Amino acid sequence: MKPPCWVKIRIVIRLRQIGDEGVMALIGDSTNAMVDGYTPSEAVALQGLTDVIAEAEGLVAVTCFASNVARLGSIMTAAAANNRSICVVGRALNRTIGAARDTGYLADIPDFVSESEASLIPRNHMVVICTGSQGETRAAMAKIAAGTHESVELQPGDTVIYSSRQIPGNEPAITKVQDMLVRRGIHLITDEDRSVHVSGHPARDELVEMYGLVRPQIAIPVHGTARHLMAHAELANNCQVKQTLIPNNGAAIRLKSGTADIIGYAPVGLLTPEGGEVVDLQSDHLRSRRRMLWNGTVTATVVLSAVGELLMAPQVSQTGLCPDHQSADFIADAGLAVEDVICQQAAQEIMTK
Structure with a gap:
């Protein structure tokens, strides 16, 4: 760069x-x-952001990588150049900005307004910076797009800027969020439309x-x-x-x-919280759980006597294996099949004694 x-x-x-x-x-x-x-200079993204914000009529929301301090500075500078207040939404963003300021970066950026204060400022005087540029379901942008965020609400005519690239593999999640925005009448701007991002x-x-x-x-x-x-x-x-x-x-x-x-x-890999510990995502029990997720499960419960004879009909249940309208027939057939196997096994044991 x-x-x-x-x-x-x-x-x-x-x-x-x-x-x-x-x-x-x-x-x-x-x-x-x-x-x-x-790689083009960050100044290119700064100019692109400044121009888009200047043209916007309503509220402007910008999403980017929370770790990109230079981009955060560009967004804030572009907002200030257009006499707009800045509201930062998302823990990761606030954590990064706090660390940047503690080490001397972003020193000349004006103070932000809180999420509660932002609601008192005219929408055309606000820029909201939020997390979620990669379509993360729990991030601020996904909640804002779905209309479920507790403090930021978009209206038709507002503008959302994606000041980041799509990481390969994240395209479906990003597209889902962007589609929600477009359906709500939001002006969506990406680096394919304007120079709002550089690598x-x-x-x-x-x-x-x-x-x-x-x-x-x-x-x-x-x-x-x-x-x-x-x-x-x-x-x-x-x-x-x-x-x-x-x-x-x-x-x-x-x-x-x-x-x-x-x-x-060194041992490396994907880890995930499991109960009170962190385990390998490829561990055997999690592999089995994923197989159950995709294949469904069938459970047969049988009650046997001391000599292995059925005391009651097998109880069969299924999850995710067949549609509801076929479930009764499947369970009945599976119960008969289980009963036949147990009866045959019991008969063989009697004959061998």
Whole structure:
């Protein structure tokens, strides 16, 4: 991403100094390693946001990644440029903004209004920044779109801006929320419509420039698919980096004497809360639970005598296996089948005695 000219000069000077001091390894972002050129400056997104907010007639809601401090600053600057108050909705956003301000960022941004205060300000003087750019069902934007948020209510003619990209795999969830907005008469703006988002990841020319400045002995590409990692490794090789190492998740890498080696792996994977503990999402009991979710369940309860004879007809129940109008016939047939099996088993045991 291109920073302002004077900032870039300072960054380049410092990076070259670091390279002169000697760098063993550079761990580099691979997300845009297959994209030629330079990533556009954040100033492009700032201008796009400023223009869209200026054109909006009602309330404006903007959603973005909660961790993107630069984008939060751009949204706030665009709101202030249009004489609009700012309301931040979502715990993750408030946590990020608090940390940013504690470390000196966003210092020149005006104070926000609370969610309760926002309702007292004319709608055309408000910008709401909220979480949920990836369609998360529990995030603020999904609740706002559904009309279930406790304090933010959209009206026809309001504007919602998605100042983020769609992470692959999240498209259905995002589309669902956006469809709800459009059906309610909301003006929806994405980066396909206006320049309200730029990537935060370096493109190929920026990676080449970084390697030229830092001159590491080792390149360790991270963050991306196998194709992105391989493209980054090839680029590093072309930049005369002596060694490239592509790690898998959990790899423990030893850096020693100008070389890098994978010496082991830490246990990694998806975890989920289960009762009072955190367990592996691929654990056996959760796998079984997912199979039950997709396949349905059938339960047969039988009462047997001491010699294995049925004392009452089997009680069969099913969940998610067949439609309600077929359930009675299925349960009756299954009960007879269970009864036949038990009777046959009992008969065989009697014959073998």
